[in-house]
Amino acid sequence: MPRIIRPQDPESALSDHDECNARIFGSPKDRLDFYRREIQYETSILANRTDAYLTAQSFLVIAFVSGMGNLNPEWSKLFTLVVPLFLALLGVLSSLNAWPGIRAAYDIIDHWHFKQSELLRSEPMMGLAYDESPLFSEMESTHKGYRKSLLFSVRTPWLFMVFWIVLGAFSFYIQVDNPGA
Template sequence: MVQIITPNNPEQVQSDRDAKMFGSPKDRLDFYRREIQYETSILSHRTDAYLAAQSFLVIAFASCMANLNPEWGKFFTLTVPPMLAVLGILISLNAWPGIRAAYDIIDHWHFKQSELLSSQPVMGMAYDESPLFCEMESTHKGYKKSLMFSVRSPWLFSCFWLVLGAFSLYIQIDNPLT
């Protein structure tokens, strides 16, 4: 008969596994920091691509609204700018999940980092005394403020496009073709 021997303390198994995987709390902290940096880079690239798309749409919208062609300009400015506004809203709604996912992953790694620093008193003291790091980096309040622009951008642009689309329709309907 084969008997499986397990340790009495599951926490010991976890710490042994962690020691084999990371080596030291410093290695784990370095890993968390690299993951935070990687995900922040992804979030930055997603935000940059999103803002570039929105800026091109704003330029196209303004150009369409400035159309003064006497034959088809009125119909063009009645249809194309609201379509661009709808496109801007759709792009915002499609960009939101990717931006939010990157934010959630960054939040996860910051949580893991703060748990490590609070569970390892020696590591936490070394971390706090280092001039490269400060308490603001390891608190939720600090990094969340720095990521708010990326997280809020899709919602702000959605509202912006809603207002612009309504404005473009109002201007064309209020000033009928004579």
């Protein structure tokens, strides 16, 4: 049976951990730079995913409106009943597919912000590295600060999913009930 070999005293384990970190990063500033690069990289991934998602949704909205505006008397009723419902379903499915990628990027950004805040908490002189004012304000290093800036990306798939459900139900209702006919 395999065994995990551990040092006898926790103090030597901590010194081994600090030595390993020193070999990997060199200094707390190197570690902070690494965390900031990771946050920037993941934020750009999140922005790209959100942009691609919003672009796809805008094309779906245009196709939906075009489908609802069909005036061909021979197949207008059936077309405006079926096509907008399929487009609304496609909008819901694309929202469900976009959500895991957007949420994963958010979780990774959350992880790196946590690591950064722990570093800044454990190394109070990091903020005073360049001048007398702190490098990072409390708003930048708390969970509440950066999470507010990411809410748009995280909420967008859910908002569009509700939008497509309401729009699909409305298009079905006006075609079946059709008070004007």
